[in-house]
Amino acid sequence: MTGRGGGRGGRGRDDRGRGGGQGAGESGGGGGDRPVGSGRKLHTRVKTARGRKTSSTRWLQRQLNDPYVLEARRQGFRSRAAFKLIELDDRFGLLRPGLRVVDLGAAPGGWTQVAVARVRAGQPPGGGGPRSNATGLVVGLDILDWEDVVGAVCLTLDFMDPAAPDLLRHHCGGPVDLVLSDMAAPTTGHPQTDHLRVMALAETAWDFAEAVLAPGGTFVCKVFQGGTEGALLTRMKQLCASVKHAKPPASRKDSAEIYVVAQGFKGRPTDA
Numbered sequence: 001m002t003g004r005g006g007g008r009g010g011r012g013r014d015d016r017g018r019g020g021g022q023g024a025g026e027s028g029g030g031g032g033d034r035p036v037g038s039g040r041k042l043h044t045r046v047k048t049a050r051g052r053k054t055s056s057t058r059w060l061q062r063q064l065n066d067p068y069v070l071e072a073r074r075q076g077f078r079s080r081a082a083f084k085l086i087e088l089d090d091r092f093g094l095l096r097p098g099l100r101v102v103d104l105g106a107a108p109g110g111w112t113q114v115a116v117a118r119v120r121a122g123q124p125p126g127g128g129g130p131r132s133n134a135t136g137l138v139v140g141l142d143i144l145d146w147e148d149v150v151g152a153v154c155l156t157l158d159f160m161d162p163a164a165p166d167l168l169r170h171h172c173g174g175p176v177d178l179v180l181s182d183m184a185a186p187t188t189g190h191p192q193t194d195h196l197r198v199m200a201l202a203e204t205a206w207d208f209a210e211a212v213l214a215p216g217g218t219f220v221c222k223v224f225q226g227g228t229e230g231a232l233l234t235r236m237k238q239l240c241a242s243v244k245h246a247k248p249p250a251s252r253k254d255s256a257e258i259y260v261v262a263q264g265f266k267g268r269p270t271d272a
């Protein structure tokens with residue numbers, strides 16, 4: 001396990017604004033002035049190369065023609081996934097300056113970039129009213145080694161490790177307002193197995209959220225089509241004012257992923 005990153009102090013670079021600004025291109029759009037993919041489309045065909053598998057050629061072709069990939073590069077986001085959080089935030093109002101956020105399954109860091117910019121993590125108090133001045137906190141975690149996002153605390157750790165929740169809580173230093181989980185285990189091609197794996201991650205993420213969320217807090221988690229099920233959904237509905245499922249436009253239509261958004265956390269019954 002490694003714990004790195006800028007934490008609340010940040011590290012020099014000004015990431016203010018809605019975008020990421022840490023990769024190629026400029027930040028500042030956070031979704032841009034126009035919907036992604038509304039511009040002129042030029043289709044790029046990839047010639048099959050010797051030694052390249054058909055599946056790799058298909059993947060490359062899809063990447064080269066995906067407006068979200070192009071826009072992520074233009075705005076300096078590390079992943080097209082950044083737009084899923086932007087779209088969820090624009091619909092559900094998840095992020096604002098001063099909030100404390102945990103981002104599970106954060107690599108390569110697109111969601112972390114969006115969260116840092118929108119909660120103003122690691123930034124000194126700026127101009128504007130007291131709310132827009134506030135400095136937030138973002139703690140991101142992934143099992144993979146990933147490059148620091150300036151302004152965030154970036155951890156490399158298996159979330160399923162029994163030590164992970166306590167370590168995260170230590171870095172948060174208190175209750176958090178928003179727990180995000182975009183965690184996904186590598187797919188096996190066997191739908192039932194993939195579903196079970198993603199649901200195991202979702203259940204563990206929810207257990208963590210129950211323990212750390214402040215009253216009024218929000219939990220956002222990737223699940224698979226069919227949604228959050230059975231006991232987990234019942235528990236969320238008991239403990240949150242509103243539980244909805246959403247598939248943001250940036251989520252590929254052929255992907256089974258959707259997101260559960262549970263808002264208005266009421267606290268655990270024993271807390272009352």
Ligand SMILES: C[S@@+](CC[C@H](N)C(=O)[O-])C[C@H]1O[C@@H](n2cnc3c(N)ncnc32)[C@H](O)[C@@H]1O
Nearest residue numbers: 079081105107108109110111143159182183184
């Ligand atoms: C779809 S990606 C996340 C993309 C990210 N939200 C972004 O915007 O760049 C899913 C991530 O979940 C991570 N993951 C899967 N299982 C995990 C675990 N047990 N602990 C921590 N991270 C995990 C994977 O390593 C992967 O980076």
